[in-house]
Amino acid sequence: MGSSRSASSRRLDQGLESVMVWVLRAGGWASVLVTFGIVITLVKESWPFFQAVPFVRLFTDTMWTPLFSEPQYGIGALLAGTLVTTGVALLVAIPLGTILAIYLSEFAEPQFRDWVKPMLELLSAVPTVVYGYFALLTLTPLLQKIYPDLPQFSMLSAGMIMGIMIVPYVTSLGEDAMRSVPMLLREGAYALGDGKLGVALRVVFPGAFSGLAAAYVLAISRAVGETMIVAIAAGLQPRMTVNPLESAATVTAFIVQVSLGDLPHGSIGYQSIFAAGAVLFLMTLGFNLAGHALRRRFHRAT
Amino acid sequence: MRPDLFHALQAKRASRRRSIDQWFRRLGLFLTLTTLGILGILLLNLAMNGLARIDWNFLSSFPSRRAGEAGVLSAWVGTLLLMMVTAGAAIPFGLAAGIYLEEYAPKNRWTDFVEINIANLAGVPSILYGLMALGLFVYQFQFGQSVLAGGLALACLVLPIVIVATREALRTIPSSIREAAFALGATRWQAVWHHLLPYSTGGIATGVILAMSRAIGESAPLITIGALTFIAFLPPAPWVDHVPFVSFDWLFSPFTALPIQMFNWVSRPGEEFQANAAAAGLILMVITLSMNAAAILLRRRAQRNITW
Amino acid sequence: MSVAPEIAGRDESEASASDTKALPKVQIHGLNFFYGTNQVLRSVTMDVPALKVTALIGPSGCGKTTLLRCMNRMHDLYLGNRYEGSIVVQPDGTDILDASVDPIQVRMRFGMVFQKPNPFPKSIYENVAYGLRLQGMNRRKELDEKVEKALREAALWEEVKSRLHQMAHNLSGGQQQRLCIARAIATDPDVVLFDEPTSALDPIATSKIEELIVELKKRVTVMIVTHNLQQAGRISDMTAFMYLGELIEFGDTNRMFTNPAKPQTEDYISGRFG
Numbered sequence: 001m002g003s004s005r006s007a008s009s010r011r012l013d014q015g016l017e018s019v020m021v022w023v024l025r026a027g028g029w030a031s032v033l034v035t036f037g038i039v040i041t042l043v044k045e046s047w048p049f050f051q052a053v054p055f056v057r058l059f060t061d062t063m064w065t066p067l068f069s070e071p072q073y074g075i076g077a078l079l080a081g082t083l084v085t086t087g088v089a090l091l092v093a094i095p096l097g098t099i100l101a102i103y104l105s106e107f108a109e110p111q112f113r114d115w116v117k118p119m120l121e122l123l124s125a126v127p128t129v130v131y132g133y134f135a136l137l138t139l140t141p142l143l144q145k146i147y148p149d150l151p152q153f154s155m156l157s158a159g160m161i162m163g164i165m166i167v168p169y170v171t172s173l174g175e176d177a178m179r180s181v182p183m184l185l186r187e188g189a190y191a192l193g194d195g196k197l198g199v200a201l202r203v204v205f206p207g208a209f210s211g212l213a214a215a216y217v218l219a220i221s222r223a224v225g226e227t228m229i230v231a232i233a234a235g236l237q238p239r240m241t242v243n244p245l246e247s248a249a250t251v252t253a254f255i256v257q258v259s260l261g262d263l264p265h266g267s268i269g270y271q272s273i274f275a276a277g278a279v280l281f282l283m284t285l286g287f288n289l290a291g292h293a294l295r296r297r298f299h300r301a302t
Numbered sequence: 303m304r305p306d307l308f309h310a311l312q313a314k315r316a317s318r319r320r321s322i323d324q325w326f327r328r329l330g331l332f333l334t335l336t337t338l339g340i341l342g343i344l345l346l347n348l349a350m351n352g353l354a355r356i357d358w359n360f361l362s363s364f365p366s367r368r369a370g371e372a373g374v375l376s377a378w379v380g381t382l383l384l385m386m387v388t389a390g391a392a393i394p395f396g397l398a399a400g401i402y403l404e405e406y407a408p409k410n411r412w413t414d415f416v417e418i419n420i421a422n423l424a425g426v427p428s429i430l431y432g433l434m435a436l437g438l439f440v441y442q443f444q445f446g447q448s449v450l451a452g453g454l455a456l457a458c459l460v461l462p463i464v465i466v467a468t469r470e471a472l473r474t475i476p477s478s479i480r481e482a483a484f485a486l487g488a489t490r491w492q493a494v495w496h497h498l499l500p501y502s503t504g505g506i507a508t509g510v511i512l513a514m515s516r517a518i519g520e521s522a523p524l525i526t527i528g529a530l531t532f533i534a535f536l537p538p539a540p541w542v543d544h545v546p547f548v549s550f551d552w553l554f555s556p557f558t559a560l561p562i563q564m565f566n567w568v569s570r571p572g573e574e575f576q577a578n579a580a581a582a583g584l585i586l587m588v589i590t591l592s593m594n595a596a597a598i599l600l601r602r603r604a605q606r607n608i609t610w
Numbered sequence: 611m612s613v614a615p616e617i618a619g620r621d622e623s624e625a626s627a628s629d630t631k632a633l634p635k636v637q638i639h640g641l642n643f644f645y646g647t648n649q650v651l652r653s654v655t656m657d658v659p660a661l662k663v664t665a666l667i668g669p670s671g672c673g674k675t676t677l678l679r680c681m682n683r684m685h686d687l688y689l690g691n692r693y694e695g696s697i698v699v700q701p702d703g704t705d706i707l708d709a710s711v712d713p714i715q716v717r718m719r720f721g722m723v724f725q726k727p728n729p730f731p732k733s734i735y736e737n738v739a740y741g742l743r744l745q746g747m748n749r750r751k752e753l754d755e756k757v758e759k760a761l762r763e764a765a766l767w768e769e770v771k772s773r774l775h776q777m778a779h780n781l782s783g784g785q786q787q788r789l790c791i792a793r794a795i796a797t798d799p800d801v802v803l804f805d806e807p808t809s810a811l812d813p814i815a816t817s818k819i820e821e822l823i824v825e826l827k828k829r830v831t832v833m834i835v836t837h838n839l840q841q842a843g844r845i846s847d848m849t850a851f852m853y854l855g856e857l858i859e860f861g862d863t864n865r866m867f868t869n870p871a872k873p874q875t876e877d878y879i880s881g882r883f884g
Contacts, residue, residue: 017489024406027398031420031465034458038430041437096333103330107323109689118598119338125512125594126344127519129561130583133568137576138347164340188728188790190687192741192797193718195319197326202740207731218425225427227522228561232568252429252522259432259526265441273526277433281426288425292418315746316714 042281046274048266053275064238064254066272075279077238081155081248082283085230086223088159088244089166093219096163097170098212104171105178106200117172124168132232135161140233153235153247162229166219173218177211177298178204214294221287225280227252251280348587352580360581364534365563369574374582376533377563380449381518383537383552384559387453388517392460393510399461400468400506405480405494424462431459432526440527447528449537450553455523460513467509471502471604504604508597515593519586521561533558560586634700635660635801635831636681641695641707643676643685650676652855653695658801658848660700663823663832665846665863667839669883673855674835678803681706681833682720683713699800718745721794721802721830726810727786729778729793734761734770737778737789741797756796764792765822784815791822795830802826804834808841820845839879843867851875 049066053073061074100120104113140157144150150157181204189199205212235247236257249257255273263270363373399420407413435455445451475498483493499506537555541548558566560582567579634657643651651673658664666674676685683706685691696705699719706716718741729737738757747753757774761767766788770781778789787807794802804823808816823845826832836842842849843863850860851874859866859875870876877883 013489013492017491020491020494021406024398024402027395027400028402028407028416030395031399031423031461032416034434034461035419035423037438037458038426038434041434041442042430045433045437096337099330099333100337103326103334107327107330108334116334116338119341120334122591122594123337123341125515125519125590126341127521127561127583127586127590129519129521129565129568130344130348130587133564133579133583134344134347136568164337167337182728184724184726184728185730187684187687187722188724188730188793189740191682191684191717191720191722191724192793193316193714193716193744194740195714196323198319198322198744203730209731221425225425225429227427227429228565231522232565252427255429255433256522256525259528263528274433274437277430281430284425284427284430285422288422289418291425292421311746312715312718313712315744316712316718319714320712 038281042274042278046271046278049268049271049275052268052271062240064249067258067269071268074240075276077240078249078251078254078276079279080240080242081230081234081238081250081253082224084155084242084244084248085159085162085234085250086220088156089162089223089226090216090220092160092163093166093170093223094216097167097215097219098174100167100171101174101178101212101215102197102200102205105175106196106204113175117175120171121168124165126165128165128226128228129232131161131165132158132229135229135233147245150245151235151247153233154245155230155234155248156244158230158232158234159244161233162223162226165226165229166222169219169222170215173215173295174208174212177208177215180211181207208298210294211298214291214298217287217291217294221284221291224287225252225284227256231256251276251283255280345584345587345591348580348584350580351577352582352584355577355581356584365532365558365566366534369567369572369578372567372575372578374560374563374585376536377558377560377582378585379536380533380557380559380562383449383557384453384456384524385514385517387450387553388456388460389510389514391454391457392464392513392517395457396461396464396509396513397468397506400465400472401494401499403465404469404472405490405498420462420465424466427522428459428520429522429526431455432523434458435523436527446554447556448554449557451527452524452529452557452559455527456517456520459520459523460517463513463516464506464509467512468502468506471505471509472498474505475501504600508601508604511593511597511600515590515597518593519561519590521559521565524559524562525565529556529558529562633660634658637696637698637700638677639696639698641677641680641693641697643673643680643694644692646690650855651680654852654857656850656857656860658831658833660831661827661829662847663827663834663845664848664850665842666833666835666850666852667837667842667878668852668858669878670837672852674850674852675805676855677852678805678833678835681801681803682717682722683707684717684722686713718797719800721797721799723787723790723794723802723804723807725806727783727790729781729786729789732778733775734778734781734789735774738792738796741793745797757792760792760796761789763795763822763826764788765818766792782815784811784818787811787815787819788822791819791826795826799830801831801833804832804836806835806837809837816841839867851878853878 057073058075061072062077063072063074064077065072104116135157139161140150140152140154143157185203185207186199189203230250231253234250234253236249236253237247238254239246239248241248254276258269258273360373362375363371364375366372403413403416432455435451439445439451439454440447479497480493483497488496533556537552537557538549540552564579564582564586567575567582636658638654638656641651641654642649654677666677668674679685680693680697693707695707697707698705704711730740735757738760739753742753742756747756758767761770766785769785778786781789808819811819820841823832823834834846846863848861849863849866851858851866853874859870859872866875867879870879
């Protein structure tokens with residue numbers, strides 16, 4: 001009697017087990033479904049756009065005005081905005097993030113580092129709309145004091161704040177990479193009479209290079225995809241320019257600008273933001289895959 | 303034989319390296335404090351411009367064309383409702399996926415693909431989740447520009463955060479715990495339910511808090527699904543006075559949210575609206591920063607309490 | 611009395627001949643060393659003879675590696691470490707533990723080879739040139755000559771001369787360790803410190819390194835930490851036996867291995883502990 005009870009409870013356990021396997025597996029599938037959802041939606045909704053627009057005009061047109069009565073489809077005008085704001089952001093984030101990573105990994109005392117690193121990470125937790133506010137209403141007026149001709153919306157101001165936002169990505173990943181360089185390697189250089197900065201630059205930096213490169217690439221991906229800061233502070237007019245002192249829309253800002261208006265399903269405006277989204281997806285996908293490949297390579301090497 | 307161990311030239315080089323180190327140490331400390339200082343300036347700036355606006359009226363009023371009368375009632379209620387949908391969707395799916403990948407998944411190509419997929423998903427710009435939600439939830443599934451569509455968009459956005467946190471929390475539990483459970487005849491699910499999940503609550507909770515804090519601050523996906531409208535009403539309440547006493551009509555209601563409201567005010571000319579924006583921003587900052595601080599403390603404590 | 615077989619076979623007269631007083635290169639006097647409050651070395655006093663190989667032996671945790679790392683002030687890299695006593699380098703009589711002495715200068719005169727090969731993530735050439743550049747040598751021709759000389763002395767030149775600009779990581783473990791030796795001797799240090807240099811290598815690579823060390827003492831003073839008694843017997847002229855942070859016995863290697871003065875030394879050498 002007792003053994004049959006335990007056998008039946010055993011069957012119950014087994015039944016629950018096989019149900020839970022399926023429930024949990026469904027959770028794993030959900031993440032794949034999200035990716036498929038993004039890809040399929042982008043392809044499906046932008047398809048009519050790419051059907052209607054001659055492919056070559058994406059590159060030969062010099063303006064991006066798909067909503068005008070005589071539309072122009074020069075996606076370069078949007079890419080220029082993305083390129084410049086990202087460039088400015090990287091000019092801030094890569095030197096600053098790298099110096100902080102070197103300082104925290106090689107110079108700072110462990111307790112100080114343990115306290116500072118999470119504080120720095122708070123910088124990337126600030127809502128981006130707040131950064132946008134700060135860029136438009138605080139940094140831009142400040143920059144205008146130095147350079148009075150700076151317009152109210154400028155890629156310089158947006159890019160600089162975006163740079164501050166991505167500093168923690170560079171510092172955090174970079175510091176992890178540098179710290180995983182074995183101590184033995186550092187000692188080899190110290191034993192030859194090198195100083196701390198020398199060891200950091202000549203031994204640790206090359207030793208952690210693929211890890212640092214991964215940090216840079218992932219930071220680029222962040223900057224390319226950032227939306228609110230540029231939508232608020234860099235301007236919403238697509239403009240083919242590489243001058244950071246001007247205003248220009250990025251790929252992401254264009255999507256926001258069109259979304260702000262009335263957007264009937266299937267209209268050319270509706271299709272154009274999916275087209276811009278598809279371009280954005282391909283760019284960030286490239287950076288993300290490259291970043292993860294570099295990270296993997298780094299972890300295998302150490 | 304060298305007459306003197308320490309050549310003057312070497313001494314000069316050594317002391318130069320030493321002073322370069324000193325100089326860099328000062329530079330690093332200065333830049334670290336400056337960068338942290340930006341966070342302080344950000345908070346101070348918002349407080350100076352917006353703190354005066356925050357009072358009961360601000361929290362209990364709808365947006366208005368007159369800046370002085372406008373408030374964030376519909377915005378914070380919208381944010382709250384969005385978070386209910388986001389948490390309701392992201393936590394169960396994220397936990398399930400995390401448990402599956404860490405405890406069940408066989409090592410094969412499909413699992414590799416799922417892992418790369420999650421890593422990539424974490425780097426997809428948030429606005430693309432908005433485009434997906436616009437095409438899929440708003441139009442394909444006919445949810446409209448609703449709380450449900452917005453909440454699900456945010457849930458997809460933070461799903462990778464929950465998955466990664468769950469996996470990392472489970473990974474810190476030594477395999478001897480699993481083996482001990484299996485040795486007593488537990489099924490895999492029993493090992494998970496009785497042992498692994500209870501022991502990793504701290505880590506999972508940290509991830510969930512970070513995920514929610516990220517979702518609260520997001521505006522781009524919500525703008526994309528068309529949430530930037532003038533909302534001077536509240537969605538229907540989730541409770542009603544007749545059977546079955548709960549209602550899900552609010553899921554299909556239009557909404558606004560705190561970051562959206564802030565964006566709206568930032569883009570308007572006039573200092574008064576900017577003060578409103580600063581006030582909304584201050585509320586957002588306080589919420590997200592305290593959630594992050596809580597997550598940091600929780601993680602610290604979880605690490606300290608590990609006894610294996 | 612049981613002793614290691616290859617030691618027992620040695621000629622007694624040879625041992626007494628090499629017991630003659632050599633010039634001291636490094637005089638360690640009353641050296642105490644602390645990790646925080648934990649004392650790891652207790653008043654170690656010994657004269658390391660010039661142009662000889664001095665082996666430090668003893669059970670693990672006895673302080674032999676700690677002593678070696680005092681010689682080039684490696685402990686200064688970590689917080690909470692403290693030295694007492696003196697380490698005087700001859701012929702100039704500088705006390706390298708003196709507060710006025712810059713550890714960077716000390717390390718430019720004391721080469722070090724580590725337990726595991728640790729080539730930098732750079733080319734073979736740049737690994738050897740690293741220390742030379744630190745000492746201010748920048749002329750290509752001079753660097754080329756010095757790098758070649760060091761690689762020849764490390765018996766590596768023939769193997770790598772055609773691929774000097776390839777990454778050092780592509781070398782085998784034994785080659786990497788010889789590269790590290792070349793790196794350490796390129797700057798003509800007064801003393802080269804070896805910290806169990808063959809513990810990560812196979813027997814063939816080990817014997818090459820041992821030959822090298824014996825060859826090296828013609829022009830530099832060598833100190834080597836080893837846990838391998840046979841190795842100490844094969845390559846060293848002098849041996850220091852350490853136990854629990856103290857220097858128990860220090861003397862001519864052959865004499866120590868055949869006729870140790872202290873019972874602990876005898877117990878250790880005969881394999882009764884450690």
